[in-house]
Amino acid sequence: MSSQKKKPIGCGCSNIPISVIILVFGGGYWWFSQKGNLDISKLLPQNQQINIPILNPTPTASSIPTPPLIPTPTASSIPTPSLSITPNSPDANSQASLKTIPDEKTPLSQTPWEKKVIRGIYLTRYQITNNADEQTIRERVRYYRSQGINTIIHGVWGNGCTMYNSDVMQQTLGYKSCPNQFQEQWLNWLIDEAHKQGMQVHAYFEKGIKIDQNSPIFDLAIARKWIVPGVDKTYPGIDHYVLDVDIPEVTNFFTNILVEFVKKYPNIDAVQWDDYLGYYAELPGKVDHTAKLTSFVQQMITSMKKANPSVSFDICHHNPYWAKKYFAADWEKWGVDRVFIQAYNDSNFLEELNYAQKYAGIAITDRQLGHLKELVDNPKIKSVLVFPFSGNPEKTASDIKNSM
Secondary structure (H helix, E strand, C coil): CCCCCCCCCCHHHHHHHHHHHHHHHHHHHHHHHHHCCCHHHHCCCCHHHCCCCCCCCCCCHHHCCCCCHHHCCCCCCCCCCCCCCCCCCCCHHHHHHHCCCCCCCCCCCCCCCCCCCCCEEEEECCCCCCCCCCCHHHHHHHHHHCCCCCCCEEEECCEEEEECCHHHHHHCCCCCCCCCCCCCCHHHHHHHHHHHCEEEEEEEECCCCCCCCCCCCHHHHHHHCCCCCCCEECCCCEEEEEEECCCCCHHHHHHHHHHHHHHHHHCCCCECCCCCCCCCCCCCCCCCCCCHHHHHHHHHHHHHHCCCCCCCCEEEEEHHHHHHHHCCCCHHHCCCCCEEEEECCCCHHHHHHHHHCCEEEEEEEHHHHHHHHHHHHCCCCCCEECCCCCCCHHHHHHHHHCCC
């Protein structure tokens, strides 16, 4: 019986040299350990690479990092650099940090008008807040900003009484305020919105130490002998009477009013007194009131700064020669923070302009807007304030903008 060859069973691995088997397993191990670093696309022809999805996976929405949104500043959101107003204001480095980052809506350079430190408008006691709700007050502030105004000088006192409810008034004279329809928060709304818009609010102590016969305290002042003898006829058409600040009760009354105000409204930027902080040269007896007026104002400033050192004490008055000669107002000795020269009379406008260049700025009326361009173009005039004699400050603000 002849023998038959048996067919191989299995894979035939026993016939493969052991060195080949080791090489195959070793190469496989290397392949799997290096596949994360191996760019197989380099081993393929270029026209085949784009057809292999795993080599160029399409990113999904969740895998693409979304850059953070940077809001574009609007006109109302761009801060205006703070005004350096008192020795207690932030230092130059702090001021310099308040810079606007220019974008497509921000001009790269300021106009001559925008370079003025203060672009102010006066709002006398009843012109913005009397019987006005919060929305109305805030809208009016934004309107003035849109017209290029950066400072509202708002009346808070006049004719011997406050426009806000005052404990000092109530305790001293039996009145809480002048007759008006102000709401309790009127000035808080005004200041808050102005600061949001990069503006300032200055409290205007209108008519200073003078009253007329329509003052609610007139009869009381006569009875208490608070009035300097004689009639003040500084301005035609109305007779004024000067409260005698040489009387301690009068001095204390004004000082307490001012201290109360800067405590009641701690965020106010400044207080301003006008040329009614003065006497009339032609009062009977030719008494020199200069020294007593200086002492009175110095006392007010010292007390106010102690109560709220961040508030600037400003005046808008006649030039120092006229103020001292005709109003007993030697304001160069008062220690005020800023002086604005009142140039309401065109007959001596050039003379007042020369003084204004040496101080914080100039004040004109809406009847003098013909001078505005020369004031704006004069770099020595640091600030311009406008008083709306017309009684329509919103129109005056528009006229100012249209004059630029």
